Amino acid sequence: MKVFEDIYQRAAQRKGSGAALKAKLTKPLEPQALRALSDDQWLEEFTRKVFQSGFYWAVVDNKWDGFREVFWQFSIEKLLMMSPEMYEQRSQDERIIRNAKKVKSIADNCHMIFEVQQQHGRFSEFVANWPEDNIVGLWLYLKKHGARLGGNTGPYALRVLGKDTFLLSKDVETVLRAEAVIDGGLQSQKSLHAAQQFFNEMRDYSGLSLQELSQIVSMSVGENVR
Incomplete structure (x- = not known):
């Protein structure tokens, strides 16, 4: 060629x-290693990439321990119980980057992952099984069903966690x-x-x-x- x-x-x-x-x-990563990732890790990386978009990555990284504290280490089980009012309150927490619209994406992407879990058992399984010869289909899925994961945001998160893209x-x-x-x-x-x-x-x-x-x-x- x-x-x-x-x-x-x-x-x-x-x-x-x-x-x-x-x-x-x-x-x-090999598919087996990809399946071993927790679904919480996916939510965390989606959130990190959403906040890094249009912002200095170093500032986001410096705040990340605060993000993990405020959002319970991105526990999907716990975040599903948070009300919109709780998200709004936490969007003003000084331990994180205070951007209400991006904080809302945490709730939306948490629900996206939860919906996938209902159909596929685990989000990691869903990602690992997605065929690489149509990886753009996964990009488009994240853009359509997730929040603020269009453009390069979703693909960069996939790359960081090891999905071939x-x-x-x-x-x-x-x-x-x-x-x-x-x-x-x-x-x-x-x-x-x-x-x-x-x-x-x-x-x-x-x-x-x-x-x-x-x-x-x-x-x-x-x-x-x-």
């Missing part, structure tokens, strides 16, 4: 060698447009499915994960030299 070979060689050259490039790649970073977008994979809006369904097909074809050819391929594509352009 010429397009993959060209991208790989460009990334390897920018990093110094093929070995240097491979040393920088990270891999997703590519990411539509600026560098990846640059390559997708240069290769004429997409020509419209980045987050349109047409573009998402075209990007999925592009990564699926490279995965079938190379045997690499979507995560590894996404990193290779990203490292083939932009300012991330060496």
